[in-house]
Amino acid sequence: MGVRTLTDGVVRRTPLSRDRVLRAAVDLADVVGIEALSMRRLAQELGVVPMALYKHVANKDELVDGMVDVVLGEIEPADPTPDWQAAVRRRLLSAREAVLRHPWARKAIESRTRRTPMVLGYMDSLAGMFRAGGFSADLTHHVMHALGNRMWGFSPELFEEARDPDAPPPAVEEQEAMAAEFGRRFPHILEIATVATQGDLSGVGGGCDEQFEFEFALDVLLDGFERLRVQGWTSRR
Amino acid sequence: MGVRTLTDGVVRRTPLSRDRVLRAAVDLADVVGIEALSMRRLAQELGVVPMALYKHVANKDELVDGMVDVVLGEIEPADPTPDWQAAVRRRLLSAREAVLRHPWARKAIESRTRRTPMVLGYMDSLAGMFRAGGFSADLTHHVMHALGNRMWGFSPELFEEARDPDAPPPAVEEQEAMAAEFGRRFPHILEIATVATQGDLSGVGGGCDEQFEFEFALDVLLDGFERLRVQGWTSRR
DNA sequence: GTTGACAGGCGTACACCGTACACCTAACGT
């Protein structure tokens, strides 16, 4: 025991803290992905026994909640602008940047159900931007719902690339046969993919410019919102 | 062993099949929720050993894919209408009904990454409705992305009710104190909730009419789409 | 100083999960 005391006196770990745990979790998830993030793995990364984490985090769900809060903390604060549309747009693109820095954040946000103060704070400030832009509380409410997950800076990936990266590209003839069969069954999707990739079908679905899609949808929504606002839209009740 | 043969001859289970497995999984998930659905539990429900399932389903992911396909099979097929907007609207509301019948479907669809033929078929037919309505392949592409998960008939729940149902309602004074604190930190959300619930704050967030929110957002999008269509919108490339 | 509370890290243990692998058997085409 004396020995332990001695070495303890020399090398002392910086003690854990909720903050250190969350940061480590974020860093780990950035590297290995959210599905490979386990309490055990995280503990190992921190040079600590798994149960030690539970002194700082109630359970894994709360850990993920905290991780989301960390990401949200990276979003630039709202800046006051007379043009609500530009302001909201800028804010959401900033949120998008934060989310894109952490590939796991999308899934984490989608799966979360608890609304932490951080989450509420963000939503509140966003709602405030609409209010300041002249939206009624009523309209603001529905507009927030209409934004949905896009208020976190992402839209669902319709064609998430499930391509196995180290699988060899299939033979040309086989590829053509599959394309033919595909085109017979799903002609419109083929057509869309052809247009989107300018004819290069070698990675159907992987060729979507997600940033463009996000801004496209966002602008459709914001324009629609503005139209409703100027015409004094109100839910009849 | 003779005994076994004898009883086997008398009571013979109807054999498993991929279809029976999927249906049982859907029914089970309807009752216990998707997170309580395990291969073991499902096998038990079917009166079979867990590994037996793997003769009909490659793994759990594929099982869930199949379950989603079952739900998608409940969506009413497209009906040809000159009015693309009404047709799409009707279709998505039908999809919504199917998804609402299976509370787990939302999460399952969100988490799925593989696009089964059934999924592709649905997306293809939806894209076809836009094409038939006069949308260019280009615009159809982006419009599908903009729909996002709403094409499956649901939008993200911003305020999923995390309320513990058997927790006793807090004392009135305590509730008021919390409301006061809440209002100080999140004034706009409080405001919105007040409007949405007509002053009854006894279940903030739980009072949203999801159906209304879905249709509201959908209409904003569809109207925006129509506007882009008539003005001949095209992505400059 | 001594002591006692306590915050925080440790170790063990449990129940559950998905699924690889070997086996056994009933049904069927030849």
Place this chain on the structure above:
DNA sequence: ACGTTAGGTGTACGGTGTACGCCTGTCAAC
């Protein structure tokens, strides 16, 4: 009559989250 095979069985492995009790270093109060 017989080999093949589809489909259900049993066992086992490595992983998960986390409940519970212990042990120790720190620090406030006496």
